[in-house]
Amino acid sequence: MKYKAYRKEDLYSYIFGAFPVIELIEAKPELIIEVIISNKYNEIENLVTILESKGINYNIDDKTINRIANKGNIFVVGVFKKVDQTIGDDNHIVLHSPSNMGNLGTIIRTMVGFGLHDLAIIGNSCDIYNPMVTRASMGAFFKVRIEFFNNIHKYLERFKDRKIHPFMLSLKNPLKLVDVNPEGKFSLVFGNEGSGLPDFFEDIGEPIFIPQTDEVDSLNLTMAAGIAMFWFMKEKIG
Structure with missing residues (x-):
């Protein structure tokens, strides 16, 4: 060929x-x-x-x-x-309309580093198979399952028995106060690099924000996702 x-x-x-x-x-x-x-x-x-x-x-x-x-x-x-994939019923990372291929690959690599292997993508997305994604993941791309959902409600219809945590800036539930049950299942939800999560996510699950100084608008998506993954997986990874 x-x-x-x-x-x-x-x-x-x-x-x-x-x-x-x-x-x-x-x-x-x-x-x-x-x-x-x-x-x-x-x-x-x-x-x-x-x-x-x-x-x-x-x-x-x-x-x-x-x-x-x-x-x-x-x-x-x-x-x-390229093959169609289906995520399992374990802990999930959920990305809403990710648009940056380098960020997506880095998040996938971070997922594997913290023992997470299921990624749900909601709505429109950059091309997950683009070599920029696979290269940024440093091969971790092949250790995760990725499934697409038209909207968050389609995702929630299938995955009900778990804690849903949208990460947003507008709320007063800081990450450090979140009770993590190491035996329970969770989904960590992150928004688009530029626009974040739509406002209606405030009414879904238990929204969380990562405390930061007021010297920046927000954390980079990959940094925020990495901090969240570490916090939720710290007991399991020791």
């Missing part, structure tokens, strides 16, 4: 970099169509040994990498199938 620069309508996507590709090989080898390796990669023999042991197709082809990666420092590319 002659691969071109990534397009959203394609049935496959790419992940760039040796470490993320190895994460893909370990987590979801069944999704891999092919691994493309540059002659400049200094561990070709080791990677080829891994690929051959798992029966994964590979090709050593600098020309193809240059055509699809648009960067001079990419030496390994994983080509993988």
Whole structure:
């Protein structure tokens, strides 16, 4: 197959970099169509040994990498199938209309770091399969399940027996006062990078805000999500 620069309508996507590709090989080898390796990669023999042991197709082809990666420092590319996913009934991160692909990838990586593996996306979203997302996740993308819901009400219809915590600026329920039941299930809900959550989320579940000084308008989405994940998972991760 002659691969071109990534397009959203394609049935496959790419992940760039040796470490993320190895994460893909370990987590979801069944999704891999092919691994493309540059002659400049200094561990070709080791990677080829891994690929051959798992029966994964590979090709050593600098020309193809240059055509699809648009960067001079990419030496390994994983080509993988896009598949529909369904989240489980564990703890969830819920993102409402995320628009920044780098932020989305970083949040996914942070989720895995704190032992969370289910991501619900509400409404419109940036392209989750864009290589900017998979690269920012450093391969953690393949350790999470991602499911889309048209609106928050569709999500709540399916996931009822849990605490819902929208993170908002306009409320007086600080994170430090939230009682976290390590045995209970929760969903942490975050809004769009620019607009945050719509006002009606104040009436959903138990809204929370992260205390901060008045010297900034708000925390970056990835920072806020990371703080929240740590707070809710600190007992489980020790």
